[in-house]
Amino acid sequence: MTTTEMTDPTTAQENAQRDKSDRQRTFWHKTTPYWFMSPYIIIFGTFGIFPVLFMIYLSFHTWNPVAGLGTMEYVGLENYVLSLTDPTLWQTLWNTFLMALYSGVPQHLVALPLAYLLVQLGKRARHWLTTAYFLPYVTSTIAISMIFFVMFSKESGIINQALMGLANGSLTGWAFGWLNDVMPLGWVQENSLIRYSVSFVVFWKYVGFNIVIYTAGLATISDELYEAAIIDGANSWQRFTRIALPLLRPFIFFAVTLTIIGNMNLFDEPYVLTRGLQQASTNGMTISNYLYRVAWEWLDMGSAAAISWILFMVIGLFTGLYFWFFGRRGLGGE
Amino acid sequence: MKHIQGLGLALASLTLTGGAMAADLRLDGFPDYDSQLEAILGGFPEHNVDMLMNEHGGHHDKLKTNLATGSGAGDVVLIDRNFVGSFVNQGGFVDLTDEFAPYSDNFAPYAVTQGQGSDGNQYAVPVDLGPGVVYYRRDYMEDMGYDLDEVMTDWDSYLDYGRALKEDGILLIGNANAVATAYWNFNVEPGNGLYFDSEGEPLVTSDRFKRAFELAKTVRDEGMDGNISEWTEEWYAGFREGRFATQMSGAWLLGHLQNWMAPETSGNWGVSNLPDNTYGTWGGSFLAIPRQSEQPEAAWDLIEYMISEDIQLAGFQNIAAFPAHTATYDNPMFNEPIDFLRGQRARVLFADIAENVTPVEPHEGDQIAESLIGTALEQVLNDGMDIDTALANAERQIKRRVR
DSSP states (O other): OTHHHHHSOOHHHHHHHHHHHHHHHHHHHHHHHHHHHHHHHHHHIIIIIHHHHHHHHHTTEEOOGGGOGGGOEEOTTHHHHHHHTOHHHHHHHHHHHHHHHHHHHHHHHHHHHHHHHHHHTOHHHHHHHHHHHHHHHHSOHHHHHHHHHHHTOTTTOHHHHHHHHHHHOTTTHHHHTTHHHHOSOOTTTOTTTHHHHHHHHHHHHHHHHHHHHHHHHHHTSOHHHHHHHHHTTOOHHHHIIIIIHHHHHHHHHHHHHHHHHHHHTOOHHHHHHTTTTTSSHHHHOOHHHHHHIIIIISOOHHHHHHHHHHHHHHHHHHHHHHHHHHHHHHTTOO | OHHHHHHHHHHHHHHHHOTTOOOEEEEEEOTTHHHHHHHHGGGOOSSEEEEEEOOHHHHHHHHHHHHHHTOSOOSEEEEEHHHHHHHHTTTOBOOOHHHHTTTGGGBOHHHHHHTBOTTSOBOSEEEEEEEEEEEEEHHHHHHHTOOHHHHHSSHHHHHHHHHHHHHTTOBSBSOTHHHHHHHHHHOOOTTOOSSBOTTSOBOTTSHHHHHHHHHHHHHHHTTOBOOOOTTSHHHHHHHHTTOBSEEEEETTHHHHIIIIIOGGGTTSEEEEOBGGGBOEEEEEEEEEOBTTOSOHHHHHHHHHHHTSHHHHHHHHHHHOOEESBGGGGGSGGGGOOBGGGTTBOHHHHHHHHHHHOOOOOOOTTHHHHHHHHHHHHHHHHHHOOOHHHHHHHHHHHHHHHOO
């Protein structure tokens, strides 16, 4: 087919071909970066953007996934109305908020001074200890939660055993004797205790992450400032509150923002500790747990989509408020 | 060339029409069914069967995703009784009414009903059953001078036994919520579903649920249970150490008790009907063919094989899956004494229960009702909420959620 063209070329054809190959070259030249980026864009589009758009669509429909994609039915705002008037949604949101608070505040209150101490200790010790504190963060949440579940267990759990030991010990009995009246404590069975149990696990897992952020932050503070302060007669506490803390502000701001977002999305720890929402779920279930239940146990994808948008807005609101109050100062500006 | 093309066409048409061609099938399920399949597939040369096993929860989650997206499910899927209600009415499965019709009389009637959609068609076929029973410690009963009939006369006599046990420091049951669950599951009024009546109205404020909650609350308030969560290490230890005198469950608990939970307690146990001579069911599995399967006929061949009498018996032997096929109950195996139960011929009792359970219609809202009632029970038992309030709350939420 091409032989006729090759043996009998005309100028017009040649020009056209050269034009074409030029255009092709510029096309490839211009698009090359995008081709290199395309694996990311495709993956992000499929797993990042598409689900978000699909969820918006879904939240205005009723859909039982078991019935197949063809059974979606448009219901307007019904899912939002149903969810916003659902007492369980408010209860789980409240649970989430409390657990975020109980686990979040101590994380930073402990991580800040601990990071400061670590930095004082010198390089060697710091590296080892930071790694040790960071270890829970890189360990599987499910594994951690399951181990804590065993430790929290009522009769044989190590926590109750230790408390019993304190209560009946000859030296500690006077201070802890009252524990005998409340033992054994159902740490993960009682609605009155579950939030503290979950919060403790979350605190334990993430405190190391914050320590790492804060030690990195402290490393940016020049030694000269401390030296000048020492010369001015500042003691250790003053150096911490007057130099380290103010200069750490952007880091604190960053770490707290992550904590707010992460804690409001809390799922794994309460899910495992309530044994798949089978016990102490009234106070232990977070809003993420609840939306999972609505979606996958109750097979109501539309409502679940609406709940996740509500959660998104709540997180947006909290982070927004946080930015509003602390944003400018937090980021180091005035 | 032409010949080969002709041959290809002939082959293609053969495959399309199904016929005698061997198909590649996949069965999706959960353990122990892998052990059962490995043992029985040798006798099923018609098709090549592959299996995909996930743990119980993961398997059902995967199945939901497969049904949602219309792809990825096996040709045959195993479904737990708890999920059947929410699955059969959603149109995701092949209607097996005609295929199953010649066999249905041989299967426990209640289980056949459970596999039917509200249109009366058969979408899931029972493959094993969970006759509901109570396991009890014979030695405790003897020591206390009680006999079985006296204890199991009705629920009040059962509680009286619990009070007597408590004096001796033995718990009646690990967790009071098993008492409530047993009561509302096994006393369904004729014509009603578990949680909904035939009109789809929730029944959770009815006397059945009130009584169930009262029984469990009595057990809890009087300290007859240990408030120990089922299926935790502490629960297993409770069986091993003999802390509980009774446990309500499906017949299948026997396999767990004697194999790993408390083998050392062998000979101390017995099994009985529930108090008040109630017949009930606790668990069980079904087989179904997703509509997305490209070879439903071949898939049916596999189901037909798995529900055949011999294979049902093999399942009982291999994995203690209690047969759904009632003709198997005449097999001499059912008369064998069971050492763990001190020589009791328990399988006769299981078979009797399986044949006498009243059918209960599944409802698509069963899952929602189950978790909301579970929460209500927890609030009553652990947080001291008033029974009527908790049930009324549950009813209100069920009505909102079941659309």
